[in-house]
Amino acid sequence: MKHLTIHKILPALLLTAAFGSCTKGFLSTSPQQSTALDKVIVDLPSTRGAINGIYSLLKSADYYGRTMFVNADLLADNAYISKKNSGRYLPNDQYGITSNDSRVRATWNQLYLLIANANILIRKGEALQLPASEEPEKNHILGEAYTLRALAYLDLARTYAQPYNFTPDASHLGVPVVTQTIPDNSNIISPKRNTAKETYKQIVDDLVKATTLLTATPIGFSASNKGKVTLNGARALLSRVYLYMEDWPNAEAMATEVIGANKHSLIARDKLLTDFGLQNNSETIFEVHYLTTDNLGSDQLTNFTLQSGSYGDLLATDDLYNAYEATDARRAFLIKGKRSGSGGENPAVIINKYTNISTFEEGIKIMRLAEVYLNRAEARAMQPGKEADAVADIDVIKKRAFATPAPTTETGAALLQLIKNERRRELPFEGQRLFDLTRWKQGFTKYRSGNVTISIDYPNLRTIMPIPLAEINANPNIEPNDGYGN
Numbered sequence: 215m216k217h218l219t220i221h222k223i224l225p226a227l228l229l230t231a232a233f234g235s236c237t238k239g240f241l242s243t244s245p246q247q248s249t250a251l252d253k254v255i256v257d258l259p260s261t262r263g264a265i266n267g268i269y270s271l272l273k274s275a276d277y278y279g280r281t282m283f284v285n286a287d288l289l290a291d292n293a294y295i296s297k298k299n300s301g302r303y304l305p306n307d308q309y310g311i312t313s314n315d316s317r318v319r320a321t322w323n324q325l326y327l328l329i330a331n332a333n334i335l336i337r338k339g340e341a342l343q344l345p346a347s348e349e350p351e352k353n354h355i356l357g358e359a360y361t362l363r364a365l366a367y368l369d370l371a372r373t374y375a376q377p378y379n380f381t382p383d384a385s386h387l388g389v390p391v392v393t394q395t396i397p398d399n400s401n402i403i404s405p406k407r408n409t410a411k412e413t414y415k416q417i418v419d420d421l422v423k424a425t426t427l428l429t430a431t432p433i434g435f436s437a438s439n440k441g442k443v444t445l446n447g448a449r450a451l452l453s454r455v456y457l458y459m460e461d462w463p464n465a466e467a468m469a470t471e472v473i474g475a476n477k478h479s480l481i482a483r484d485k486l487l488t489d490f491g492l493q494n495n496s497e498t499i500f501e502v503h504y505l506t507t508d509n510l511g512s513d514q515l516t517n518f519t520l521q522s523g524s525y526g527d528l529l530a531t532d533d534l535y536n537a538y539e540a541t542d543a544r545r546a547f548l549i550k551g552k553r554s555g556s557g558g559e560n561p562a563v564i565i566n567k568y569t570n571i572s573t574f575e576e577g578i579k580i581m582r583l584a585e586v587y588l589n590r591a592e593a594r595a596m597q598p599g600k601e602a603d604a605v606a607d608i609d610v611i612k613k614r615a616f617a618t619p620a621p622t623t624e625t626g627a628a629l630l631q632l633i634k635n636e637r638r639r640e641l642p643f644e645g646q647r648l649f650d651l652t653r654w655k656q657g658f659t660k661y662r663s664g665n666v667t668i669s670i671d672y673p674n675l676r677t678i679m680p681i682p683l684a685e686i687n688a689n690p691n692i693e694p695n696d697g698y699g700n
Contacts, residue, residue: 388413
């Protein structure tokens with residue numbers, strides 16, 4: 215079993231920063247006392263505090279608070295950085311990232327910090343003997359921890375490794391798979407990178423385990439808290455993972471489990487613009503919740519897309535805007551306007567998906583029902599004899615988008631292309647586009663300010679991030695990504 219030493223964030227460390235604020239007085243942030251974390255998870259209340267701490271790590275601007283969503287569209291064909299900008303993400307926009315980039319390092323560290331904390335909670339929680347009345351809730355919390363660890367590994371694999379189908383047997387490099395976090399006084403082993411196949415096996419194993427622990431109706435503490443993983447959330451994420459692995463029958467089966475549970479419904483067409491950002495809307499399966507007290511200031515995703523004063527660096531491409539028909543309700547998430555202030559683009563396509571700049575209490579969507587329908591449509595289209603079922607799924611999406619949708623008559627390759635096009639129109643600025651293009655082995659045009667374009671062919675070594683230089687320097691066993699000169 216490999217042990218965690220990823221860039222020294224590790225030994226039994228920091229749930230201190232992560233959940234000290236969620237559980238007053240639990241832990242000091244002093245390094246000398248961080249080892250006590252291994253002894254903190256002793257009962258159900260401390261287990262609750264631990265899972266809250268792990269959820270808090272999702273909110274970071276280096277993860278779902280901004281970077282995860284920005285990169286997926288900025289490095290693809292959906293977005294670019296305005297010529298009037300704060301300097302953030304310019305290397306990404308220019309395909310000029312280096313292994314010493316601070317955001318590359320910060321996201322890597324944030325994800326492995328989440329994994330380290332999940333490892334501790336899983337190990338301690340599974341060994342914890344509680345009264346019979348408390349075991350169901352403890353098991354539900356463990357299911358949440360397994361799901362969050364799987365999500366972190368999926369995002370590491372998507373960000374720092376080529377897609378699963380990059381090699382026929384997925385034997386190319388994935389990321390280090392570490393499932394134990396060890397005490398400060400233990401021998402530390404610097405892990406090598408696992409293969410993509412091994413990385414995805416861990417993701418699937420974690421999610422399958424989660425589905426055995428989570429219940430259809432959340433139990434106890436979890437039942438009263440929104441923005442947390444549910445059984446449907448784990449299954450929905452598993453449908454995406456199987457889709458990435460081109461395991462079409464299992465992708466379809468997991469999506470069908472979610473849809474058939476009837477726990478969620480698509481937001482109505484006339485409510486789409488107003489209700490999309492609401493936390494706990496009917497369509498959301500799993501999201502990151504923000505409160506006013508979570509305000510990340512200028513680092514907030516909303517401030518990076520909404521035009522207000524000097525804010526609004528990220529703009530949508532004309533190519534994305536033109537992908538929508540005029541009667542498509544989803545085009546309201548893009549506005550033909552201009553960059554705020556002086557010196558910016560005019561005209562410009564403004565992103566109108568995240569708009570609560572007053573309290574920032576919006577739900578950042580990780581999984582929602584529309585994606586599950588799209589996952590199933592693609593999985594069905596890739597299986598013999600299931601085109602009619604795929605059409606039925608894509609029609610669900612079209613009927614929400616249009617008052618009078620055109621009949622779906624496409625078959626074969628044309629149907630698959632329609633599904634891909636609908637996926638682009640449905641999911642921009644939700645952390646998906648780049649990963650879809652690369653798993654489809656599809657080249658694209660990267661647009662930049664001033665009608666400058668870059669042709670990105672497939673495969674391309676720079677559609678993934680470099681392994682951070684600090685990690686390479688600290689860990690002699692880790693291999694860098696090709697294309698970055700390490």
